[in-house]
Amino acid sequence: MIRRHTALSVSAASALLLSAPLLTACGEAPRPGAAAVMDGGRITVSELQGQVKAVREAQRNDPRAAQMVAGSGRLSQDTLIRMIQFRVIERAGKDNGISLTRREIQRARSTAETQSGGATALRALYLQQGIAPAGIDEAVRMDLTRNALLRKLGTSKVNEVFARTSKALDIKVNPRYGKWDNTQGTAVLAREAWLRTSGGAPEQA
Numbered sequence: 032m033i034r035r036h037t038a039l040s041v042s043a044a045s046a047l048l049l050s051a052p053l054l055t056a057c058g059e060a061p062r063p064g065a066a067a068v069m070d071g072g073r074i075t076v077s078e079l080q081g082q083v084k085a086v087r088e089a090q091r092n093d094p095r096a097a098q099m100v101a102g103s104g105r106l107s108q109d110t111l112i113r114m115i116q117f118r119v120i121e122r123a124g125k126d127n128g129i130s131l132t133r134r135e136i137q138r139a140r141s142t143a144e145t146q147s148g149g150a151t152a153l154r155a156l157y158l159q160q161g162i163a164p165a166g167i168d169e170a171v172r173m174d175l176t177r178n179a180l181l182r183k184l185g186t187s188k189v190n191e192v193f194a195r196t197s198k199a200l201d202i203k204v205n206p207r208y209g210k211w212d213n214t215q216g217t218a219v220l221a222r223e224a225w226l227r228t229s230g231g232a233p234e235q236a
Contacts, residue, residue, distance in 0.1 A: 066111050066208060069200040070122075074114055076205070082110050085163035093158060106161050111208050112217045113161070117173045119216065123196040124176040127183065131175055140171050
């Protein structure tokens, strides 16, 4: 049963993102047109820009548009970090036997909507974290996967698994966006970054 209030989760993640320093422009440059490369594949600049555009369009249609835009000045960097984290979490889940059904994801989202005051309120909470409405299901799936890993392995072991998985994927970020840190799962020096920067989906008890 899902118990943590989504609003509190979003608030905590927002505080971390807004306090993070700018990424350092260093590191080996990936292939042209890539924002990041990993495991033989890549996240293209156009893919990244597409997600950023979706967020900006949704923000412009929100009554608090000016406030949201002002609070997400590093949207491109934060979005890329999240895209990479999601891929690492997904791989770690598969490697450790974690699988989720569509029904589980929808049930978790429905519960979060109820806790946050409805579907519109939940979309607004995610939007504050730089996640467009179309990306909510993926964010919920990643948090459920991470929570399942936490229950199965424990916090210390999960951090080790994420760092090891990140290293195995051989992640390289375009210097325009920074340098990837396998241990932290981001360029931000924060403890347990893997467990606190996902963007606001609810945890399971």
